[in-house]
Amino acid sequence: MNTSYKVKFWEIRPNKSAVKSGKTISYTVRWTVAGREKSKTYEKSAQAKNWLSDLRQAAKNGEPFDIETGLPVSMLKAKEARTVFDFVRAYIDMKWPHAASKSRDSMSDALATVLPALTKDMPGRPDAQTLRRALRKYALLPEDRRPPVPLDMTKALRWLESASLSVQDLNETKVLRPALDALTLCLDGSKAGANTIKRKRAVLHHVLEYAVELEELPSNPLHRVKWSPPKTTETVDPRVVVNPRQARELLTAVTYVGKRGNGRRGRGQRLMAMFACMYFAALRPAEAISLRRDDCHLPAKGWGRLTLDVSRPEVNRQWTDTGDAHEERGLKHRGANDVRVVPIPPELVKILRQHIADFGVGEDGRLFRSERGGVVASTAYTEVWQEARTLALTPAQVASSLARRPYDLRHAAVSLWLNGGVPAPEVANRAGHGVDVLLRVYAKCVDGQEEIVNQRIEDALVA
Template structure:
């Protein structure tokens, strides 16, 4: 835990000397040194020459882990993880994720005998005013979804196939609720694609994007198990005929990567987040009117997953089944999509009325 440096506090290396405002370069130098220090493989190394002074400053200013036993310091740490660097409240899920990370660090400190007990257990959680519920304005309707997927195929030249090879990538998010990291690692062996009727995608792993220094493989996309599941646990997801047809067409035209993955970049490698973000941005310009482009409608590829989940809920699929298919808990589905379920009140009222069967 490090208290942010004050303006003019030194000494600082030339690469991190204060600018006219007295803050930007200082903070940049501190962050560079901190980012270097927390990389596991650098634990036994001396810092680079350009970071020595900043690293030394951090080492001197950092409080000992045992200082978390001081309620005042611990409460200050909890307060800071609930806000972004610009001072605005972080999203509710972001705050919860940071607290879980802090708790994990504290438990590790206990194992290392740096703390005797977990001080977080006696600290009341700070409720964030920010909500992680999905904004209904990001959801696309059926016509818009069709236009967006068609527009993806127009991104890039015909020969390079930049957009065409990713139509199915976005389609598995819209029709099957896959996360982008799950779509990146989807393989032909995971797909049951009959000529007619429903198919099944059986998900086994995910390929999240991380810095190379953080992954075991040394690649930006590390191979991991499914989110919120045991390492070897899979997740079967039934897929409707339109998606089955699209994936069959994709395999016929593009085949697979050497390791059997369905979706690749132009060189046959893993689809990077920067690639599918750029293609999606361009597709929105082709598919949407200027006023909708300026809105948050389908602003992110992940909004296709949100649309899929909302579609299933509004179709009357039980929350528990939706949660199973998309790899969330029912509690998360209830909380995150609370404001997106509509048109069900009358149906539910009729069910209750039939069950009561009370004479009027």
């Protein structure tokens, strides 16, 4: 195979029809590899954009391109794959370099669910748990990141290689139904959540779209399957939302968790200000963990300001490039260099100033750290939060869904702003949402609307 790193791209060229209307009938992607021009034409603009994006990402990641076909090596592997198992592994190699660690985890989770269902009926099938472990821990990682495979996992993977259906078998819609049905179940046979099913189906859909892009399939067979996923619930349950009094009581209770004698501070005291950021500024946990002193404008009086530009979502180390469970990345739903400015009330300003006075900041400027100076793990702050709930809430409230997760503090903040009459675009800007998503997700948390509507109906009936 002759390869080259010398790749050049042109903008997508719309192709007009010959008739007077001049209607666009197709879109051509053009690029060169070592000076040789290549092109690929699509009926739809979105398909052309996806193909060009995949090519550019491969070039950006330093992949060599095959001079004869014009394809990156990862795509060439996918085209040469004869089985679904091999195609999926080539797909992983292609997606991995430019996917976030959370996306890698989600992608592997979905494919480990559907691959065992896309197999022939052959003797020696390993049990479901063994197949899943073999896929998640070994097979569904790029080749250069796979750890040594133990004997029992080797046997399971050999069975998958021999039993896997061919890529062409996916043209038959009946083949996909077992895979779709597999998405609806957890490993223990219980029903999977609607959002989980939706997320996994989206991964399967993208894999099949990739096969269409490479002309391994004439069209996406999922579009021909009459299968309806369960409806997803996107709205926040208003029962999880605390009021301002309850929020303050919970924050006070946090400071008593792990409290020590002789003036020594407990782990709860180190985290109270972090939880306060989630409630008073609607920060996501991963954003609060990343907060640095330079991000904070904390005047002696009046309102302050947080300027956010990074997030540290937690994920298993095997999905990150750094081997760290908290890989630094940009803000959720934002461009890589975007920032979000959040004005903060004097109460939070005071809390943060006191936190800095008591605990200082880390070498990298971070406000919130573990006792050893590391990144605060989700297990650590969740344990503190659960203990605080038992201290601040009644037994009935502890058993309920009220503020069950630290993330519910963010829900409480956004709900409070909306109910306080803050315009939705401003709430969305501060919380890092789109306006349409904000109104859809928090529709049930806007209090007082029922009484207003009832009164209007009553007035109309009287008139």
